[in-house]
Amino acid sequence: MKVEQIYTGCLSQGAYYIECDGEAAVIDPLREVDQYIQLAGERKASIKYIFETHFHADFVSGHVDxxxxTGAPIVYGPTEMETGFDALIAHDHQVFNLGRAKIKAIHTPGHTLESTCYLLIDESGKEKALFTGDILFIGDVGRPDLAQHVIAELTAVKLAGMLYDSLRNKIMPLSDDLVIYPAHGAGSACGKNLGKEKSDTLGNQKKTNYALRGNLSKEEFVKEILAGLTPPPAYFPKNVLMNIKGYENVDEVLQRGTKALNVHQFQRLIHENHVLVVDTRDPSIFKKGFIPGSWNIGLDGSFAVWVGTLIKDIKQKIVIVSDTGREKESVTRLARVGYDNAVGYLEGGFEAWQNGGFEINCIPSISVADFAVLHKTRGVKILDVRKKSEFDSEHIIGAINTPLNYIEDGAKVIDKTETYYIYCAGGYRSMIFASVMKSNGxxxxxxxxxxxxxxxxxxxxELSEFVCPTTML
Structure with a gap:
């Protein structure tokens, strides 16, 4: 029996390939599905089942494609939701044979109504692993407030109560040596404080996961699980609907998005249509020169998350400027979160635009040394675009917190006639912020x-120039 975790860092997402006796199953596949088909082919196995732990919100699953x-059926746990494709709706504790191994569906509502874990039982009948989806993470549990953005009557309080019952009655009674394989790790917006580890034993989670404390009442659990939740990214409900209703063939999306546009075609397209230029180059390169109106969302960061957070219209037409050779990667990662309307990329990249003599913009920057002089000798206006929790932990005295994920609110406090110095943790988010704001004047x-x-x-x-509330009490 083989279990392989296929982890995608930009989404903090784990898909799983399970194989026994030439039969394979895939749990929560990403949209680019050829990797799973190739893996099965290399091992001379056939994909028998596609298991979905729930209707995902943070990415478009590859189940349909x-x-x-492959012809393999798509399996969901108990749900009354009508899908736009054929699906096998399992009942609680239904068992699926995979060679001599077995996979048991365990209905665990709480993150969503249909949330289901899959228990892997090996050839000898021993329970080996539990694929928990977004119900149980390493160090955390799934947030119960997402489904209400699709079904209004499913309040966060109702789902939090269901989550408590699912954890106590369905998961915690299982063997302590069971390996927990969640759908997400640190960085995902599907929980509040996910651990960096990508798997753990259930026994260790009972000792270390705050939500699995043995003396925790349901009322206490609901209060703790709902405390500090921030609104989810706007694209989440749209991805849920795509995962329920189906979507365009990803091969067609990639073919359309990777159309090479020469610089004159590119110029006509962005001037004649409501097309957004997304520049996926590194922020340190982007700031030195870019096409006016471009948004910089670098591939070597949380690209998909920030695309989904900042581009409000999931049907927005997009053209790509990227490093040579990364065009397909850019379009693929857009499609992972449902942005299927990429219509091409600039052939030759930014250099082609520059060599064509067209107008370019830049984002001015300042070194820490020069900023330190300014900060000490005269008052400057400073914007901190990190999350509020980061800002509350530590920030430059006098800075205004304008989190990138609430950029519209930030725009309300900025005076276009004044100069502002902006920062984040390392420069990735501040460049996104600067480019989006510059495109808006x-x-x-x-x-x-x-x-x-x-x-x-x-x-x-000096350290005194930072405010750290936790150390000042």
Missing amino acids: LSRK YENLIDIEGGVTAIKESKRF
Whole structure:
């Protein structure tokens, strides 16, 4: 028997390939499904089942395309939701044979109504692993407030109560040596504080996971699980609907999005249509020169999450500017979160635009050393675009917190006639912020190179110039 976790860092997402006696199952596949087909082919196995732990919100699953290409049925746990494709709706504790191994569906509502874990039983009948989806993470549990954005009567309080019961009655009674394989790790917005580990034993989670404390009452659990939840990214409900109703063939999406546009075609397209230019290059390169109106969302960061958070219309037409050779990757990662309307990329990249003599923009930046002088000698306006929790932990005195994920609110406090110095943790989010704001007419934003990390490492600021509420009490 073989179990392989296929982890995708930009989504903090784990898909799983399970195989026994030439039969394979895939749990929660990503949209680019050829990787699973290739893996099965290399091992001379056939994909027999596609198991979905729930209707995902943070990415578009590959279940529809994988079923179309392999003929394997798509399996969900108990649900009354009508899907736009054929699906096998399992009942609680239904067992599926995979060679001499077995996979048991365990209905565990709470994150969503249909949330289901899959228990892997090996050839000898021993329970080996539990694939928990978004019900149980390492160090955390799934947030219960997402389904209400699709079904209004499913309040967070109702689902939190269901989650408590599912954990206590369905998961915690299982063997302590069972390996827990969750659908997400640290960085996912599907929980509040996920651990960095990608698997653990159930026994260790009972000792270390706050939500599995033995003396925790349901009322206490509901209060703790709902405390501090921030609104989910706007694209979550749209991804849920795509996962329920189906979506366009990903091969067609990639073919359309990877159409090469010469610089004149590209110029006509962005000027004649409501097309957004997404520049996926590294922020340190982008800031030196870019096409006016471009948004910089670098591939080497949480690309999909920020695309889904900031581009409000999931049907927005998009053209790509990227490093040579990363065009397909850019379109693929857009499609992972349902942005299927990429209509091409600039052939030759930004250099082609620059060599064509077209107008370019840049984002001015300042070194930590020069910023330190300004900060000490005269008052400057400072924007901290990190999350509120990061800001509350530590920030430069006098900075205004304008989190990137609430950029519309940030725009309300910025005076277009004033100059602002902006920072985040390391420069990725501040460049996204600056590029989006510049495309909307905010010209006087200067990026502090390296953000908080560089500021602290430079030792040009005394620690007293940072506020850390937890140490000041």
